[in-house]
Amino acid sequence: MAGWRFRLQSIRRLDDPTLKYKSMRQGITALLSTLLLGFVSFSTLAEDTALPEKAAPLVNQIDDALFSKNTELDKAQHVLQEKQQTVANQQTELKRLRQQDKELSAQLNQTKKDLESAYQKMISDPKLDITSYQSTYQNAWSKYKQNQKSLFELDNKLEEQKGLLKDQETTVSLLKKNIADLQRNKLKARAKRLRIELLKEGTEKVSFTNRCHPSMTIAACEQQTIKLALQKAVKQFQTSLLNSVSESSVAMKNASKASLNIHVLQHQTVQSGFSDASRYQTVVEARLGARPDNAAPCQLLDIDAQYCIIDEQQPIQQEVAWFNLTLRSNLYDDQVIIDDVRYGHTPLTLTLSEGVHQVRIEKTGYIPYHTEIDLKSDSQLRAVLKEEHNQLKTGYAFADALSQDISGPELVTITQGKFFIGEHASTQVFLDHAFAISSTPITVGLFKAFVTQTGYRSDAELTKMCVAMINNQMTPQSGHYWRNPGFKQSSRSPVVCVSQNDAKAFTNWLSKQTGFKYRLPTEDEWEIAARAGTQTDYWWGDDFATGLANTGWSGSFWANKSTSPVKSFPANPLGLYDVVGNVWEWTSAPQGILKGGAWSFSPLNAVLYSQLFSEPSTAANYIGFRVVREIKE
Numbered sequence: 001m002a003g004w005r006f007r008l009q010s011i012r013r014l015d016d017p018t019l020k021y022k023s024m025r026q027g028i029t030a031l032l033s034t035l036l037l038g039f040v041s042f043s044t045l046a047e048d049t050a051l052p053e054k055a056a057p058l059v060n061q062i063d064d065a066l067f068s069k070n071t072e073l074d075k076a077q078h079v080l081q082e083k084q085q086t087v088a089n090q091q092t093e094l095k096r097l098r099q100q101d102k103e104l105s106a107q108l109n110q111t112k113k114d115l116e117s118a119y120q121k122m123i124s125d126p127k128l129d130i131t132s133y134q135s136t137y138q139n140a141w142s143k144y145k146q147n148q149k150s151l152f153e154l155d156n157k158l159e160e161q162k163g164l165l166k167d168q169e170t171t172v173s174l175l176k177k178n179i180a181d182l183q184r185n186k187l188k189a190r191a192k193r194l195r196i197e198l199l200k201e202g203t204e205k206v207s208f209t210n211r212c213h214p215s216m217t218i219a220a221c222e223q224q225t226i227k228l229a230l231q232k233a234v235k236q237f238q239t240s241l242l243n244s245v246s247e248s249s250v251a252m253k254n255a256s257k258a259s260l261n262i263h264v265l266q267h268q269t270v271q272s273g274f275s276d277a278s279r280y281q282t283v284v285e286a287r288l289g290a291r292p293d294n295a296a297p298c299q300l301l302d303i304d305a306q307y308c309i310i311d312e313q314q315p316i317q318q319e320v321a322w323f324n325l326t327l328r329s330n331l332y333d334d335q336v337i338i339d340d341v342r343y344g345h346t347p348l349t350l351t352l353s354e355g356v357h358q359v360r361i362e363k364t365g366y367i368p369y370h371t372e373i374d375l376k377s378d379s380q381l382r383a384v385l386k387e388e389h390n391q392l393k394t395g396y397a398f399a400d401a402l403s404q405d406i407s408g409p410e411l412v413t414i415t416q417g418k419f420f421i422g423e424h425a426s427t428q429v430f431l432d433h434a435f436a437i438s439s440t441p442i443t444v445g446l447f448k449a450f451v452t453q454t455g456y457r458s459d460a461e462l463t464k465m466c467v468a469m470i471n472n473q474m475t476p477q478s479g480h481y482w483r484n485p486g487f488k489q490s491s492r493s494p495v496v497c498v499s500q501n502d503a504k505a506f507t508n509w510l511s512k513q514t515g516f517k518y519r520l521p522t523e524d525e526w527e528i529a530a531r532a533g534t535q536t537d538y539w540w541g542d543d544f545a546t547g548l549a550n551t552g553w554s555g556s557f558w559a560n561k562s563t564s565p566v567k568s569f570p571a572n573p574l575g576l577y578d579v580v581g582n583v584w585e586w587t588s589a590p591q592g593i594l595k596g597g598a599w600s601f602s603p604l605n606a607v608l609y610s611q612l613f614s615e616p617s618t619a620a621n622y623i624g625f626r627v628v629r630e631i632k633e
Contacts, residue, residue, distance in 0.1 A: 058189040059246075066182050073175040080172050083165045090158045097151045104144040111137040187307040190247070191297040195308075197245040198260065198296065201289035204233040204240075205270070209281045213340050221280050222272060224341065229284040231351050234262050234322055237288040242300075251300040258299035259378070261291040262322065321354035323375050327361070329383040330515060332399040332407035334363040346383075346401060361385065365396065384515075392434055392631065395574050400514040400629070406449060408510055411436035411629055412575050414529055421527045423609045425535035429524055437521055437529045438626040440566035440577045441585060442506065445491030447482060447498070450509050458482055459499040460619035466497040467620035469600040474620070485621035487562035494563050494578065494624040500586045500616035503625040510627065517630040520588040523611075525628060526595045530579035530608050532572040537607040538580055539572040544603040551581035551603045563599050563624075580606045583624035590616070598622035 115137045118130040208229035212221035238260060242251045267286035275281045298308040326349045327336055336343045337360040343350055346361065352375055361383045362368035369383040394415045400408040415434045421427050450456060458481055460466040466480035480486050482497045489496075498506075503520055510518040521529070536542045538549075546555040550564040558564040563582055571577045581603070584594040592614045597606025600622050605612070614623070 059186060059193055062182055062186040062189055066179060066186065069175060069179050069182060073172065073179060076168065076172045076175055080165070080168045083161065083168050087158065087161045087165050090154060090161060094151070094154050094158060097147060097154060101144075101147050101151060104140070104147050108137075108140040108144045111140040184307070187301075187303050190301055191303065191308045194245055194247065194251070194297040194300060195292065198241065198290045198292045200241060200244070201265065201287065202237060202240065203285060203287055204237050205283065205285045206233050206236065207281065207283045208232055209275065209279050210341075211278055212280050214278070216340070222282070224339070225272070225280050225282045226267075226269065226284060227353065228341070229282055230264055230267060230286060231322070231353075233267075233284065233286045233288065234264065234351060237286075238262055238290075241290055247301065250302065254300050254302050257302075258296040259293040260296060261293060263289050263291055265289050321376075322351050323354060324349055324378045325352050325357075325373070325375060326378075326380045327359070327383070328381070329361050329369070329385055329401060331363050331366065331385050332401040334361050334366075334385065334401075336361050365398070387631075397439065397575055398436070400510075400516060402449075402510075402513045406446075408514060409438040409442060409446060409627060410440070412439050412529070413631065414525075414574070419528045419531070419533075420535050421524060421531065421609065425531070429528075431524070431528060434631045435521075435525060436629040436631055437525065437576070438628075439571070439575055441494035441583055441624040441626045442503075443491060443566055444482070444489050444493050444495045447495040447506065448491070450506050454509060456502075456505055456509075458497070458502045458619065459617050460497045460502075463619075465619070467618060469620075469622060477621075480621065481619070487621070489563065490565055492565040492567075494566055494583045496563060496583055496621045496624050497619045498586075498624060499619045500592060500625075502619070503586045503627075506625075507627050510629075514629075518627050519630070520586055520625060521628040523587045523589055523593055523595065526585065526587055526626075527608055529574065529576055530572065530596065532574040532576065534573070537609075539608065544606075549578070549581035549597075549603075549606065550599050551597050551606050552600050554581065554603055558599055560600055579608070584612050584620075584622055586623065586625040592616045592618070594623060 111133070115130070115133045118128070118133040122128045122130055206229050208225060210221070210225040210228055212224065216224070238255070241260070241262075242248055242255055245251050265287040267284055270283040270285050272282040273280070295305050295308055298305045325338075327346050328348075329346045332345070334345050336346060336348055338350075338352065339357055354375055356372060356374050358370070359373055359381065360368055360370045363385055366385040366387055369385050371381070371383075373379070373381065392413060392415060394413060396413040397410060398413075399410050402408050413434060413436045414431070416431045418428060418430050421429055460481035464479055464481075465476045466485060467474050468477045468480070468486055469475070477486055480497060482495050482502075485497045500520070507518040507520060510516075530539065532539055534540075538544060540548060544551075544554070547569070549569055550556045550558045552560045556564065556569075558568075564578075566582075567577045569577065572579055579596055581597045581601075582599055583596070584598045584601075585596045587593050587595060594612040594614060595608075595610070597603070597610060604610075614620070
């Protein structure tokens with residue numbers, strides 16, 4: 001969205017006789033809906049009754065001229081094609097006549113020689129009849145002369161047709177130039193029409209309910225509520241304005257590219273007061289008008305800036321601008337507070353008035369981010385929240401924010417210490433670092449976001465092969481890959497048919513998106529997280545239990561059929577799901593070690609210390625992965 005401006009000083013009376021109003025549909029912004037407990041909105045937009053003759057009508061006139069010229073061009077091109085065909089036919093005929101000329105010339109020369117030879121014989125034998133030789137020569141001569149005449153006439157006609165063809169080509173070229181000029185003029189006229197349409201003024205009447213902070217005075221609460229109501233009015237006016245223009249669908253599509261500079265020309269509070277102990281409601285009627293930038297019509301129409309007419313701008317007096325502030329942070333599910341108003345979590349774009357604002361972004365377990373921003377134009381702000389010292393605890397769940405409007409995988413923290421792993425938990429290891437591991441295998445939905453943004457092609461796609469377990473045999477399946485593993489999956493299913501290479505590519509993408517180091521877990525990290533402090537074969541005990549995991553022959557709905565959506569079974573004590581069964585999961589081991597068992601393998605293969613060895617390039621419909629995010633303490 002572009003910046004908006006509003007003017008506190010009245011420029012035109014609300015009862016200006018040059019304007020009349022028409023109803024517009026409600027415009028409710030997603031941003032303000034998070035703040036409202038209930039509201040009623042009304043919108044009116046002034047109708048310009050005196051558009052200049054060279055604005056809106058000009059576009060229609062140019063369209064008529066374009067239609068006429070295009071019709072002329074179609075006819076001219078048809079004539080051109082006919083003349084081109086005529087010239088081509090005559091050139092073909094001329095070529096034939098020239099070839100025939102050579103043949104007739106040869107025949108004439110031969111009959112001439114035959115006749116001369118006959119004359120020589122007649123000298124010796126006066127009774128010799130040479131009439132036939134004479135007749136043959138005369139016929140050859142006649143054909144030759146006729147062909148010469150046809151050649152001459154056709155050559156003249158061809159030159160004439162070439163001249164007519166050149167004239168027609170010039171006609172077509174001029175028509176194309178006229179059409180190009182008209183198309184450019186139409187772009188200018190469209191931009192001019194839109195500029196005039198944007199210079200409308202209108203009234204927005206909005207009701208806004210605000211939950212004020214208990215520490216605020218009544219006056220401060222009232223001012224804050226009025227400001228938020230005006231913010232809503234600006235949004236509604238922009239939507240109404242763009243919906244009212246001639247090319248509304250195009251303008252709405254490109255609204256984020258243009259600066260409309262909407263001014264609140266005048267506003268008055270119609271009704272205000274507390275609806276209960278903490279909720280303050282106000283009804284505001286505001287007179288608004290747009291003062292678009294010179295380039296705004298072209299930006300809204302998505303055409304080159306050269307077609308925008310630069311009008312002389314009237315000086316702006318005592319204006320207060322409204323601009324867009326886009327906020328992002330390195331975390332998901334944080335809280336944005338601006339000037340004591342809570343606006344939800346990042347990523348977030350909202351409209352604020354020009355001037356100084358207090359911005360605070362916070363999340364439990366992190367040092368709050370606080371800054372003062374002097375807003376003078378559309379701006380962006382990225383906050384980096386740092387974890388509070390000595391606050392990291394095992395089992396703490398969080399998620400990093402990605403550059404898209406989605407969060408990264410949910411992560412669970414594990415701190416350093418001594419742990420028991422391996423068969424019968426007989427091996428003691430010391431973990432010298434903290435890390436966070438995804439609470440579930442990476443899902444189809446999140447892997448799809450990675451592929452959509454990067455265009456990545458998995459090993460299974462490149463080789464057109466994904467392995468499946470059929471009759472206890474690992475059998476390559478042609479054409480199967482992560483979107484089509486051989487059974488139906490939802491966005492919440494664990495992604496499969498991914499190699500260790502694919503998994504590493506995904507972790508690299510997460511690292512770039514978040515600014516933190518993501519990777520595959522080591523074998524020890526995976527087992528430490530999966531055991532969650534237990535020392536039994538499964539996190540719940542030494543015996544496999546139905547209803548707790550999706551493995552082959554486990555009695556679950558998905559057993560020996562397909563993967564199950566993540567979180568379909570209980571989590572281990574740390575909050576990790578599917579560490580037993582569902583999919584084998586890649587570790588970072590270069591020799592290709594997988595952990596956890598799968599939907600098509602026996603429950604005995606899903607004990608926490610089990611291993612499956614596979615080439616890093618292998619893709620199978622029973623193999624997925626989860627990720628680790630490194631943590632600096």
